[in-house]
Amino acid sequence: MRRAAAVGLGLxxxxxxxxxxxxxxxxxxxxxxEPTGTLPLDRTVVSPPPAEGAGADETTSIRxxxxxxxxxxxxxxxxxxxxxxxxxxxxxxPEALKAQAVAARTYAAAKMAAGEANHPDADMCTDISCCQxxxxxxxxxxxxxxxxxxxxxxxxxxxxxxxxxxxxxxxQPIQAVFFSSAAGRTADAVEVxxxxxxYLTGVESPEGEEVPNYHSTVTVPxxxxxxxxxxxxxxxxxxxxxxxxxGTPVLASNGGVTSIPVGGVSVTGAALRALFGLRSxxxxxxxxxxxxxxxxxxxxHGVGMSQYGANAMAKxxxxxxxxxxxxxxxxxxxxxxx
Numbered sequence: 001m002r003r004a005a006a007v008g009l010g011l012x013x014x015x016x017x018x019x020x021x022x023x024x025x026x027x028x029x030x031x032x033x034e035p036t037g038t039l040p041l042d043r044t045v046v047s048p049p050p051a052e053g054a055g056a057d058e059t060t061s062i063r064x065x066x067x068x069x070x071x072x073x074x075x076x077x078x079x080x081x082x083x084x085x086x087x088x089x090x091x092x093x094p095e096a097l098k099a100q101a102v103a104a105r106t107y108a109a110a111k112m113a114a115g116e117a118n119h120p121d122a123d124m125c126t127d128i129s130c131c132q133x134x135x136x137x138x139x140x141x142x143x144x145x146x147x148x149x150x151x152x153x154x155x156x157x158x159x160x161x162x163x164x165x166x167x168x169x170x171x172q173p174i175q176a177v178f179f180s181s182a183a184g185r186t187a188d189a190v191e192v193x194x195x196x197x198x199y200l201t202g203v204e205s206p207e208g209e210e211v212p213n214y215h216s217t218v219t220v221p222x223x224x225x226x227x228x229x230x231x232x233x234x235x236x237x238x239x240x241x242x243x244x245x246x247g248t249p250v251l252a253s254n255g256g257v258t259s260i261p262v263g264g265v266s267v268t269g270a271a272l273r274a275l276f277g278l279r280s281x282x283x284x285x286x287x288x289x290x291x292x293x294x295x296x297x298x299x300x301h302g303v304g305m306s307q308y309g310a311n312a313m314a315k316x317x318x319x320x321x322x323x324x325x326x327x328x329x330x331x332x333x334x335x336x337x338x
Contacts, residue, residue: 056164056336062108064134065122079124080104080159085140086133087178088307090151093314096307097158099323102333103176103305104132106166109336110173167324167331169199174331179300180307181211183282186327187254187302192270192281199328202253205309206316211298216279218294225292228275229262236263242287254302256281304328 057077064079065071083104088097111131112123119125126134141148167174175197177189182205189200208214220228226238238245247261249269257269258281269281272294279299286293300306305327313323321333 055160057105057159058163060164060336062112062124063122065119065125066134067126071119071122076105076108077159077163079108081155082134082136082140083108083132084155084158085137085151086135090140090144090147090154092307092311094154094158095314095318095320095323096311097154098162098320099305099310099314100178100307101158101162102165102167102320102324103178105162105164105336106168106173106176107132109166110175113173162320164335165333166336167328168334169328169331174199174328175304176328177301177304178307178327179302179304181207181214181298181300182302182306182309183255183280183297184208185254186304186306186309187252187256189303191252191254191256191258192301192303199331200303201329203326203329205306205327206312207306207308208312210312211308213279213299214297216296218276218278218296220276220292220294222287222289222291225276225287229267232271232275233262233265233267236265236267238263242289242292245287245292246285252281252302254282255297256302257283260285 055077057080058075060076061073062076062079063071063073080101084097084100087104088100090097092100108124116123116125116130118130124131126132135143137152141152144151167176177200185204186202188196188202190196191202222242225242229236230238245263249260250258252258257272259266259268260272261267262272269283272278272283273281276294278294279296280302282298282302283294283296285295305324310323310327313326314320318326324333325331
């Protein structure tokens with residue numbers, strides 16, 4: 001019998017208004033160098049008691065809709081292994097992997113409590129635009145090569161050592177969104193998605209130059225930029241010298257572009273990110289007669305837990321509990337109950 005988390009539904013209507021954007025690991029497998037500096041923590045950490053007897057994940061079943069449309073039932077432990085392997089580089093520190101396991105479990109617990117209209121016959125699916133990333137052990141091992149044995153063990157330990165633990169706010173599982181890397185600070189949910197969620201507030205994040213492709217550049221030929229933008233944005237005047245097309249941007253607390261005037265029309269940073277394949281909305285833009293160039297920092301939507309920030313904190317000696325309570329303001333860590 002499937003045993004889901006005993007949680008209320010009061011906040012879920014608000015929570016699931018948020019876009020469910022879960023970037024994967026980008027295939028990064030190399031160890032990251034030691035970060036510099038420290039990140040002070042001022043939130044009390046109380047670890048939840050371990051579940052008695054068999055691990056909570058081993059006694060909870062979950063129905064998963066696979067990419068081929070079939071639905072399979074497995075234990076929560078098996079499901080989380082596949083999610084963590086897909087969502088975070090296995091080379092990351094053990095405490096970062098544990099934080100990822102709790103975030104993934106929390107997300108699944110909330111979905112199981114609320115139900116999912118997109119796939120009513122399954123609790124979760126493997127489509128990242130709807131649920132969470134997913135990879136089979138066979139495919140993961142092929143990706144990891146000679147490191148497969150050690151990486152398999154690390155992820156198994158991250159899931160087992162946090163068995164049944166979820167992050168809650170007001171007694172309910174949170175919307176445990178996460179992303180790859182921040183440009184020094186995460187963003188408030190309200191700045192990105194328009195929903196004011198108390199535990200998704202901006203905090204400092206310690207990652208930096210150790211992140212692969214932390215700084216990236218996207219160069220778009222002028223005519224391509226004009227055609228692409230005008231296909232989605234009406235009323236923009238893209239005549240004259242391209243250097244005059246862009247106005248002063250409105251910035252979010254994390255430095256991301258909330259909006260920017262383009263040809264006299266306000267365009268959101270999120271729209272420009274989607275249109276031109278930018279890794280984040282933390283960007284500057286320059287234009288000349290030949291091209292529009294975006295200089296971008298970080299990767300992802302910027303809300304919730306930064307994965308590379310979590311890894312940097314783990315390298316500083318922080319526990320998974322400290323990492324989670326840093327990125328998700330005011331949450332508690334509790335055991336799922338049947």
